[in-house]
Amino acid sequence: MAETKSQTPKLDELEKGRWPSFVKEIKTAAQKSPMAADLLGQLELSYNEKIGHWKHGGIVGVMGYGGGVIGRYSDVPDKFPNVSHFHTIRINQPAGWFYTSDALRKLCDIWERHGSGLTNMHGSTGDIIFLGTSTPHLEPIFSELTQAGFDLGGSGSDVRTPSCCVGPARCEWACYDTLALAYDLTMNYQDELHRPAFPYKFKFKMSGCPNDCVASIARADCSIIGTWRDSIQMDKDAVREYADRGMDIRSEVVDNCPAKCMDWDGKELHIDNSYCRRCMHCINIMPKALRPGKDRGAVVLLGSKAPIIEGALLSSVLMPFIKIEAPYRQIKDVIERIWDLWCEEGKNRERIGEFIQRVGLGNFLEAIDVEPVAEMVAHPRENPYVFYEEYFVEDEEEEKK
Amino acid sequence: MPEAMQERLTDIGPPHYEKFLPPVIKQNYGKWKYHEVLKPGVMVHVSETGAKLFTVRAGSPRLVSTDKIRKYAELADKYCDGFLRFTSRHNVEFLLTKQENIDPLIKDLKALGHPVGGLQNSISSIVHTQGWIHCHSAATDASGIVKAVMDELADYFETMVLPGKLRIALACCLNMCGAVHCSDIAILGIHRRPPKIDHDNLHKTCEIPSVSASCPTAAIRPATVGGKPSVEVIEERCMFCANCYTVCPSMKLNDPLNDGVSIWVGGKVSNARHEPMFSKLAIPFLPNNPPRWPEVTDAVKNLVELWAKNARKYERMGEWIERIGWPRFFKMAGIEFRKEHIDDFKHAGLTFKRSTHLNY
Numbered sequence: 001m002a003e004t005k006s007q008t009p010k011l012d013e014l015e016k017g018r019w020p021s022f023v024k025e026i027k028t029a030a031q032k033s034p035m036a037a038d039l040l041g042q043l044e045l046s047y048n049e050k051i052g053h054w055k056h057g058g059i060v061g062v063m064g065y066g067g068g069v070i071g072r073y074s075d076v077p078d079k080f081p082n083v084s085h086f087h088t089i090r091i092n093q094p095a096g097w098f099y100t101s102d103a104l105r106k107l108c109d110i111w112e113r114h115g116s117g118l119t120n121m122h123g124s125t126g127d128i129i130f131l132g133t134s135t136p137h138l139e140p141i142f143s144e145l146t147q148a149g150f151d152l153g154g155s156g157s158d159v160r161t162p163s164c165c166v167g168p169a170r171c172e173w174a175c176y177d178t179l180a181l182a183y184d185l186t187m188n189y190q191d192e193l194h195r196p197a198f199p200y201k202f203k204f205k206m207s208g209c210p211n212d213c214v215a216s217i218a219r220a221d222c223s224i225i226g227t228w229r230d231s232i233q234m235d236k237d238a239v240r241e242y243a244d245r246g247m248d249i250r251s252e253v254v255d256n257c258p259a260k261c262m263d264w265d266g267k268e269l270h271i272d273n274s275y276c277r278r279c280m281h282c283i284n285i286m287p288k289a290l291r292p293g294k295d296r297g298a299v300v301l302l303g304s305k306a307p308i309i310e311g312a313l314l315s316s317v318l319m320p321f322i323k324i325e326a327p328y329r330q331i332k333d334v335i336e337r338i339w340d341l342w343c344e345e346g347k348n349r350e351r352i353g354e355f356i357q358r359v360g361l362g363n364f365l366e367a368i369d370v371e372p373v374a375e376m377v378a379h380p381r382e383n384p385y386v387f388y389e390e391y392f393v394e395d396e397e398e399e400k401k
Numbered sequence: 402m403p404e405a406m407q408e409r410l411t412d413i414g415p416p417h418y419e420k421f422l423p424p425v426i427k428q429n430y431g432k433w434k435y436h437e438v439l440k441p442g443v444m445v446h447v448s449e450t451g452a453k454l455f456t457v458r459a460g461s462p463r464l465v466s467t468d469k470i471r472k473y474a475e476l477a478d479k480y481c482d483g484f485l486r487f488t489s490r491h492n493v494e495f496l497l498t499k500q501e502n503i504d505p506l507i508k509d510l511k512a513l514g515h516p517v518g519g520l521q522n523s524i525s526s527i528v529h530t531q532g533w534i535h536c537h538s539a540a541t542d543a544s545g546i547v548k549a550v551m552d553e554l555a556d557y558f559e560t561m562v563l564p565g566k567l568r569i570a571l572a573c574c575l576n577m578c579g580a581v582h583c584s585d586i587a588i589l590g591i592h593r594r595p596p597k598i599d600h601d602n603l604h605k606t607c608e609i610p611s612v613s614a615s616c617p618t619a620a621i622r623p624a625t626v627g628g629k630p631s632v633e634v635i636e637e638r639c640m641f642c643a644n645c646y647t648v649c650p651s652m653k654l655n656d657p658l659n660d661g662v663s664i665w666v667g668g669k670v671s672n673a674r675h676e677p678m679f680s681k682l683a684i685p686f687l688p689n690n691p692p693r694w695p696e697v698t699d700a701v702k703n704l705v706e707l708w709a710k711n712a713r714k715y716e717r718m719g720e721w722i723e724r725i726g727w728p729r730f731f732k733m734a735g736i737e738f739r740k741e742h743i744d745d746f747k748h749a750g751l752t753f754k755r756s757t758h759l760n761y
Contacts, residue, residue, distance in 0.1 A: 010691055010692040011692060013692045013693065014545055014548050014549070014692050014693075016552075017548065017549075017552030018516065018551075018552050018555040019460065019462070019516070019547075019548055019551035019552045019555055020460060020461060020462045020514050020515050020516075021462060021514075021548060022462040022463070022464040022534075022544040022545075022548060023548075024514075025462060025464055025465050025466045025469060026464070026466070028466045028468045028469070029466040029467070029468070036466075039534070043533055043534060043542075046533035046542065046691075047533075047542070047545070047691040047692055049657055050657035050660065050689045050691065051533075051655050051656075051657040051660070052532075052533040052536060052537060052538075052539045052655060053533070054533075054535065054536060054537040055537055055650070056537050056650040057537070063409075064411055065411070072535060072537075086535070088535060092414065092415040093415060094415050094416050094417075094418045094420075094421050095415070095418040096418055096486060097486045097487040097488070097489075098418055098421040098422055098484070098485075098486045099421050099484075099485055099486065099487075100420070100421050100477075100483050100484060101473075101474035101475070101477045101478050101483040101484075101485070102474075102483065103416070103420075103421060104470050104471075104473065104474045104485075105471060105474055107470070108467035108470050108471055108474075111467055112467050117466050117467045117468070118464060118465075118466055118467075119464075119465055119466070119467065119470065120463050120464055120465075120491075121461065121463065121465055121470065121487050121491065121493070122487060122491065124528065124530065124578050124579045124580065126489075131464070131534070131535060132535075143408075143409065143410075146409075146410035146411070146413055147410070149413070149416040150415060150416060151411075151412065151413045151414050151415060163489070165489065166486070166488075168430055168431035168433070169418075169422060169426050169430060170426060170433065170446055170454060170456070170496075171433060171436075171446075172433040172434055172435055172436065172446070174431070177431070179418050183414075183415070183417060183418060186414050186415060187414045190412040190414055191412065194411070194412060210671070210672035210673070211671045211672070211673060212670050212671055212672065212677075213488075213489055214489045215489070215580065215583065215670040216670075217583075217670055217672075217677050218580055218582065218583040218668075218670045218677065219580040225672075251714075252714060252715070256674050256715060258674055258675065258676075277672075278672070279672045279673050279674055280671070280672060280673045281673040281674045281715070284673055285715070287435045287436055287437070288435045288437070291434075291435075306572075306575075306576065306577035306578075306580050306581075306582055307575050307577060307582065307642070308575055308576050308577070308642060308644050308647070309615070309617050309642070309644050310617060310747070311746060311747055312577075312582045312679060314583070314677055314679070348611070348614075349615070349648075
């Protein structure tokens, strides 16, 4: 236990200051958990040596699952024996990250019995993260979590835990029910989520409007972003109220419109909705006066990812507009065709965005049976190196005459 | 054991979200009409039915103990009938129906050390990764830099005085678990030396063809070293991405002398006004200097304040830079433009200046 009394002058410095301190959180947990105490000691060592002290993850998990637990081992277990195992558990968050105090307490009870007492609320993909436990605790944690109604999230080459914005639960801009779709896809793809069988990870993120609060266009292999087809709903009196209260409608609203499809004559705001790009700016700054239209649905985009391996990508348009209605067959059908192709042809550790870059979007669309449309490109090709597939043969031409 | 096996539940998925929605949300689901920000960190959503839901948003270190979660739960019981949620940027949000509970809740949150804010034209919490707390490939710590930066910028969380939204994110290596590549300011841990190959163990722990195939620049090829099967790295081709290390533990890139931090600017994910954009390189290298990384905090603060002073209303960092031009940005920020700023990966030519639209 001598090691648990690590001196931590560098980390103590981070207890000071205005922002809530993670060091205080670790110290709080360390009052009950030797694991948290050794974590603090090992982190101080990293701060002194300017290098991390974790080994590559080993393969650990719960029976029947291939994901959800990230194995982690210290490379200085002699100094910090209580973190010689320090595995992470990913727990599938409820859609929209809503909780009751009772549900949170149940999770805390389980984690205090079996782990370091440290968590991330939440991890980058959206899961509840339990940071730090050892292999013998994994099955008991899993059993207690499932008894409490929770299940593990994804890790490795599988469907990663889908996540969504707050949606219609608390947002007037939600153009479809993001929580319902996130829940439905999560339940529908439990096998794909828990048993890695893909070339690499596959992330779904659902945003209710083009503000994209869950960053789906940058972070999801499949980004489903709400939008509308008809006209922005306008309350003309409320627009005037914004103007009366000091908003400069011309400079703040009209001049910021990327489509230049608005005009303000000092009394009335005019929008040529046929040119509106659904960017959200005017709606964002006048939420009492403007709202998305009534014919709502979503754009489905594919392929975003961080740089590793072939460079970062943003998602690009696959379906310019679809209605989002249970049982969501239109999305599931296309996703399952994509998975079939990618599982057959994708290389190891190749994300769907990289796969599309390699085979060509045109070929990819053909293989998944989706017609190309102009909305899928920023502009048509600039180079003439076209793989023409259609041509005439002299005899056939003769016959046609 | 067999008995336990029978009870074993699998593939039950997460709890249904409806179980955790407060009554005011269940009654007004999909009926919200508009919202207003009442003051920093506080907003009200008003329903078609006239019902009101107040939200109080508080910053969090993301890494929280169960004790802290229990304190959140107590506050939710005290003021919100037990209902709360978290945001995509790790903030905690309390959901109230009684307006008179707002100020006492804020007082309790502040006593707990949690600032209230992060709405509208402010800095929200920094999205970040695990760093030295939990990751094998980290080139820097995550929580420590985030804490040091937010200590400096807390005012901008608790007020709404900025021109527009500012989103900061940190990733401790190029894997970018935090996908920082579309942030107004991204803090990115970097390696600067090729892998140090453990020839004695590589053949025992890794598949040589996979290691070789993992390199995006084909810098790794099979080789026999000291009579053992291993690989060699063509060092001038290595761009320090560490993908080989992800695939093989015997290709360690971590290097305390040369690892550090780079700063990227001007990305966004929202479609508002300008289309989503990637962040671009502003500062190629800053040293790892724990516990407070003063070079990094100064650089970030300088960028925030430069943008705050010069951008037009609603203009995000990237929109501002696009308007004034990159040469002027570098001059104003006092950042030297160097060879590292020029792209040399795929499609690099698309980033060259291909016009005479310049100002002097």
